[in-house]
Amino acid sequence: MTEHHYAIVEHKGLAQAAMDYWASSTITRLPIMQNKAFQHLQHEGPWLVSFEKDAATQLAELRVALGESAILGSLSSNLRAEELCQHLGNALLAQVPNEQTVLLRSYTPTVMPVLHERSDCDWHAWLFGPINDWWVEGEGQVKHFRGGSLEAIPEYRPITLDTALLQRLAEDPQALALLAELETCAPHVFVSDCHGDRLDQVTRRWIEHVDLVWNTQMISCCLQPLP
Numbered sequence: 001m002t003e004h005h006y007a008i009v010e011h012k013g014l015a016q017a018a019m020d021y022w023a024s025s026t027i028t029r030l031p032i033m034q035n036k037a038f039q040h041l042q043h044e045g046p047w048l049v050s051f052e053k054d055a056a057t058q059l060a061e062l063r064v065a066l067g068e069s070a071i072l073g074s075l076s077s078n079l080r081a082e083e084l085c086q087h088l089g090n091a092l093l094a095q096v097p098n099e100q101t102v103l104l105r106s107y108t109p110t111v112m113p114v115l116h117e118r119s120d121c122d123w124h125a126w127l128f129g130p131i132n133d134w135w136v137e138g139e140g141q142v143k144h145f146r147g148g149s150l151e152a153i154p155e156y157r158p159i160t161l162d163t164a165l166l167q168r169l170a171e172d173p174q175a176l177a178l179l180a181e182l183e184t185c186a187p188h189v190f191v192s193d194c195h196g197d198r199l200d201q202v203t204r205r206w207i208e209h210v211d212l213v214w215n216t217q218m219i220s221c222c223l224q225p226l227p
Helices: 016-024 036-041 055-066 081-090 112-117 122-128 163-170 174-185 195-207
Strands: 004-009 029-031 047-051 071-077 093-095 101-103 131-138 141-146
Touching: 004 055, 004 081, 016 055, 029 081, 047 055, 047 081, 055 071, 112 122, 112 131, 112 141, 112 163, 122 131
Parallel strands: none
Antiparallel strands: 004 047, 004 071, 029 047, 071 131, 093 101, 131 141
């Protein structure tokens, strides 16, 4: 059994230096967003990057070439890149209590740990079963999460976001980024000038699954209905 090592990379806009790096790099990267509904986001990522040699060395090289913020995490798995990429792509889809299917950025350092806590959910073993180890950086430290170390992907179980999960995700600091984005691009959606009232409105509308206009790359959990 061979253990493979990967990183998840995402850009908020591609700088010329990053484009030059990828143009000359031999590192394999596969787009995780494979669903047709969000193929237009593939140019920014996320990508699953495969390490063919010493993973620590290649990860360090990526940090230098792309910047710290582009590296969302690193992980190991018994799955080959194509299988793992398809698996992580399927994990971008989630269901909310009204049975709508939404886009969930489940790979981010703020969302993944929240999902990992929910070992009581039937989708937990499906999502984390093929993962050996998953590392993300947060609050100035590297956090380590164990997976099931399976050699095959279990039977598919869609991620379901119950009220408790939605509330946890809405508490994420990235909700403030959503608020800032809306205040810039769509201030007319707010019913109050009070910051606290506006944040509460964003949280409530988020949980109620109302389709607001925002930049999906600005927030860690994008609850946007898919066609």
